[in-house]
Amino acid sequence: MNAIAPTPAIAEADRLRLAPGVMLRNDRRRGQWMLMAPERLLVLDEMALAVVRACVGTGGDADADVAAGIDRLTTEYDAPRAEVAADVLEMLTDLRNKGYVVS
């Protein structure tokens, strides 16, 4: 069997959407935002929620790229863009590898 290269990390030009069967939900009883997924869920803290909202589209044609989301978060949090970009791309790559988002 030939070795296949690992999937590259998420880049700023990628356009992301939630994977099939994944949805963003607010569970009122627990007071938590979460990504509901097949037989799993992921609780989102405030930062993760902001990243998902800014950088993950809803599947329409008009979905923006990750770079636009990073721009928004940079303004919103008044932080150096390079730092925001590094954190966001790492988080999105992790979400992709766990099957919550797809490009």
Next chain:
Amino acid sequence: MSCALPALAARNGEPAPPFAVLAELTHRCPLRCPYCSNPLALDPASAELDTATWKRVLEEAADVGALQVHFSGGEPCVRKDLEELVAHATEVGLYSNLITSAVLLDAARLDRLKRAGLQHVQISLQDSEAAGADRVGGFRGGHGKKLEVARMVVAQGLALTINAVLHRHNIERVNEVIDLAMELGAGRIEIANVQYYGWALANRASLMPSREQLLAMDAAVRARLPELAGRIVVDYVVPDYYARRPKSCMGGWARRFMNVTPRGRVLPCHAAETIPGLAFETVHDRSLSEIWRDGPAFARYRGTDWMPDPCRSCDHKEEDWGGCRCQALALAGSADATDPVCELSPAHAEVAVLRDRDAAALGTEWTYRGM
């Protein structure tokens, strides 16, 4: 099954709510897999809960705080009211998973299920090859039908998980099974080595892989994990009898799941009825909330108070929760014992003896599951 829901602190002495309810709608199934996790004494169709009662159970599942429902069986698609139940689950705010053999599904029914709010379909595969798969399932043409339905699931935009059950007769094709899951477009694959409960326990001598097979499979899977990351989610656990530490069975007894059997018994796990002396309530006795809170079978092994040593003084007791109670019963003779899969258990050496004996038996015939 996994879930990243943090263990919520018990409030006012009440246990944190469950993550999901497993609704075993029926024990009927067109397949006859010899490793079926259903009990040896199957519930007949005449004993099954009716539609109205299942709807009430779904409402109670939402009330107790469950977020997801797993429609399971047997084969849940034998129930003609499946669409109605999925729609009701959606209405009360539950996320619906369908755990199926897929052989009774077609495009029209999948479309109706999707419109009822179904999000995810998990399809079991018995092998990567039709001949081996259909022999295990005892259902001619089953494998081909499963592949056809799996493609329909993806085409409908639903999430697809492939549940690949491995044992002595197919473990050498683990790479082919992974390739097949990816070709089908599955978002996730469960590499599920047979767990020895129910029918599988009865057929253990015909299913147990050898150490050489196990090591080769384990190496093959681990070698591929880097390339699979970002392409397919892999749920892989070392099979119990070859492990050094026990699995966190059900994420801990009465911590994450409730199981409702076809006749309406409410269990902490699907094999719990094998444990003698546990009193199970039914959905006719009390609500799921009441049963979850203080039902005697749920309270019996919840948390860590019940634990004997070596669990009681172990640093891992809130990671594996003592392993599996049903396995402790099957292998150590008592559900109160540490799971003997743990190398710290005094009965651990006997697991290796049983395993090696059954692996060496090289049995090729099994008892098919049947009513």
